[in-house]
Amino acid sequence: MHTDLVAALDIGGTKIAGALVDGHGRILLRAQVATPAQEDGDTVMGAVAQVLGELTASPRWGEARAVGIGSAGPVDASAGTVSPVNVPGWRGYPLVERVRAATGGLPVSLIGDGVAITAAEHWQGAARGHDNALCMVVSTGVGGGLVLGGRLHPGPTGNAGHIGHISVDLDGDACPCGARGCVERIASGPNIARRAVERGWRPGPDGDASAAAVAAAAVAGDPVAAASFERAAQALAAGIAATATLVEIDIAVIGGGVAKAGEVLFAPLRRALTDYATLSFVQGLEVVPARMGTDAGLVGAAAAALTGVERETVAGV
Incomplete structure (x- = not known):
């Protein structure tokens, strides 16, 4: 059986990753460079072109039928442009057009990174088999996406499903976005750490003041560290419950660095969810860790990209 092959790009403020991926979600070839995030837009595009160059040099490149891009946002899929918050050189940058030109005119699909991770978890991960799901990434920021x-x-x-900027x-x-009391402002890793420090938590001799260090302190019984995670869990629960009430999801999948804290986050999150997800149609909501890891x-x-190819095939384009 002929297996569809597509190219994929994952673009963030730290790294630009690319891969050739088959129709079963297997990565056959990968390439990665650091994002020159503080440089001008064309320099950043040069890094994207370098990654694409490694993919196009593959003997299997000729089988690639389309390109999919998941990018830090905001993105504008309708215009084919990206304006990642942490890549100042790209504002309304015509990424789709540039990638199409660099790949010999292949069809290009663009989605935000939260939506990309949602697509991965629904296709191959923790939301597989669920028709209505919210998938979240809780790390430096808080993003998400929906399956309905x-x-x-x-x-x-x-950008739909961007739960980090629901006000709770x-x-x-x-919040830097201009609103107040956003989920991200309370639940992101840097904000968990900031709140712990403001309330008197002190890092150990190694000076590590990250959310991971706060999580380790919480596991070791530090009440201030635990309280910072409980507050983050409460904000996440309120955002998840609001989403579930609005569109009836039955599972929320949580990934990203902060989710690696495990039960330090998930136990208070499940408790808080019973306070917020109270209506009969959201009471059965499950909250589970993401499964797809760094390749999501x-x-x-x-x-x-594969969905785009399917759509074109159905439309007879």
């Missing part, structure tokens, strides 16, 4: 009615729901611009504290801290962005970008 068995299909990825990226929305018109590719009306009079809360100002690439696998999800590939899923978007």
Whole structure:
């Protein structure tokens, strides 16, 4: 049987990864470079071109039918542009057009990174078999995506499901996005760490003041560290419950660095969820850790490319 092959790009502020991925979600070849995030837009595109160059040099490149891109956002899939917060050289940057040109005119699908991870978890991971799901990434920021009615729901611009910027504290801290009390402002890794330090937690001799260090302190019984995770869990629970109430999801999948804290996060999250997800149709909501790991962005970008190919085939294009 002929297996579809697509190219995938996962673009973030730290790294630009690329892969050739088959129709079963297997990565056959990968390439990666550091993102020159502080350079001008064309320099960043040069790094993307370098990754694509490694893929196009593969003997299997000729089989690639499409390209999928999962990018840090905001993205605008309808315009084919990206404006990643942490890549200042790209503002309304015509990434789809540039990638199409660099790959000999292949069809290109663009989605936000949260939506890409959602596509991966639904195709191959923890949300597999679920028709209505929310998948979240809790790390430096908080992103997410939705599966509704068995299909990825990226929305018109590719940003739907961006749960990090639901406000869960009306009079809360100002968020860099311009709103107040956003989930991200309370639950992201840097904000968990910041809150712990503000309330008197001190890093150990190694000076590590990351959320991972706060998690380790919480496991060791530090009440201030545990309280910072409990507050993050409460914010996540409120955001998840709001989403479930709005669109009826039955599973929430949580990945990203902060989810690696395990039960330090998940135990208070499940408890808090019973306080917020109270209506009969959301009471059965499951919360589980993500399964796809660091390749989720690439696998999800590939899923978007394959879906695009399917759509064109059905339309007879």
